[in-house]
Amino acid sequence: MTTKPEMLSRIEATFSQLTPSEKRVGSWLLAHAAQIPFETAESIGQASGTSGITVGRFLRKLGYRNLEDAKKSLRDPYQPWGMNERLDSWQQQRPLSSRLQHALSLEVDAITQVYQLAQTDAFRQVVHNLAHADAVFVLGIQSTRGIANAFFSHLEYLRPRVSYSEGASGSWVESLNSGFSHPYVVLTDTRTYSAMARQYCRVASEKGIPLALITDIWCPWARDYPMDFTAGENRYRSLLGFACPRELSVQPAAVGRGGSAG
Structure with a gap:
């Protein structure tokens, strides 16, 4: 069983007291813990439908100076989610229209995320x-x-x-x-x-x-x-x-x- 990073624990503990914008940021961070080290405040703001300023303000509310400070708490023992398997060989043998191909990718993503969720x-x-x-x-x-x-x-x-x-x-x-x-x-x-x-x-x-x-x-x-x-x-x-x-x-x-x- 892996140890949950301190930042994620803080988000969960305070979630009910957050503003709607802060909840959007917090939800995104909880669902994408493995991506956080590669993101900026601006990219997280864009992905969560808020802004980099909102992300920075939210992290300071959690007790971090900035995003780089928050990333340090993710260095605890933590197993990130693996990459989604895309069924590449099957797709190469059976070409699909671009619309169906996109739909298939989204379905596979959703199912793969659930299998990752089953490990929590x-x-x-x-x-x-x-x-x-x-x-x-x-x-x-x-x-x-x-x-x-x-x-x-x-x-x-x-x-x-x-x-x-x-x-x-x-x-x-x-x-x-x-x-x-x-x-x-x-x-x-x-x-x-x-x-x-x-x-x-x-x-x-x-x-x-x-x-x-x-x-x-x-x-x-x-x-x-x-x-x-x-x-x-x-x-x-x-x-x-x-x-x-x-x-x-x-x-x-x-x-x-x-x-x-x-």
């Missing part, structure tokens, strides 16, 4: 909770309802007491008042970042209900609540990219329960 402590915590919770509630929102339902279908074969809800007619209330001592909720929100999802996370946090939020790094409120948070960049909004975290978590969860749904 946050992902391992989600798997542990899926295996050992008294009951699991899977909630689907907007365009991710189908993926959430598929995850529910796989998980219910592997463990008892798994429920699915789309939130219609207030059906999420059951997950907030289930009566179980140790429930666990898995919630997905992407694209437009539903106000309903944010409200649910707030209420679940107030009730002390353990919750996993699967989203992308652009969700502006994802770190405002104490929960298991897994996010990839996924600007392409790839449905494959959002399906992968669930598929990767199912088998380890089954192993954690001894491979039996009973």
Whole structure:
């Protein structure tokens, strides 16, 4: 298990108190830790949709003099993410149109990022909770309802007491008042970042209900609540990219329960 650099820990610890612009910078830094040594304040500002001045001000707020000072904290033992595999030989044998080629590259990027995410402590915590919770509630929102339902279908074969809800007619209330001592909720929100999802996370946090939020790094409120948070960049909004975290978590969860749904 690798040691998380001090700068990333500081960002996570203060994220809920940051301004919207600072959250964009912080989210980008958390998702691109391996790239930081090669970036400038201006390039980070451009990538995060802010500015170099905002980046510098944010780093000083974290306690660093400038970006070079912040980079020193990344020299702790840390394993950077590897380069994405591009399926070069397959592409050479089967040429695609430029549009399809670009779409394929984005899909591969999204999936590769998820496999890298599966090596993190946050992902391992989600798997542990899926295996050992008294009951699991899977909630689907907007365009991710189908993926959430598929995850529910796989998980219910592997463990008892798994429920699915789309939130219609207030059906999420059951997950907030289930009566179980140790429930666990898995919630997905992407694209437009539903106000309903944010409200649910707030209420679940107030009730002390353990919750996993699967989203992308652009969700502006994802770190405002104490929960298991897994996010990839996924600007392409790839449905494959959002399906992968669930598929990767199912088998380890089954192993954690001894491979039996009973």
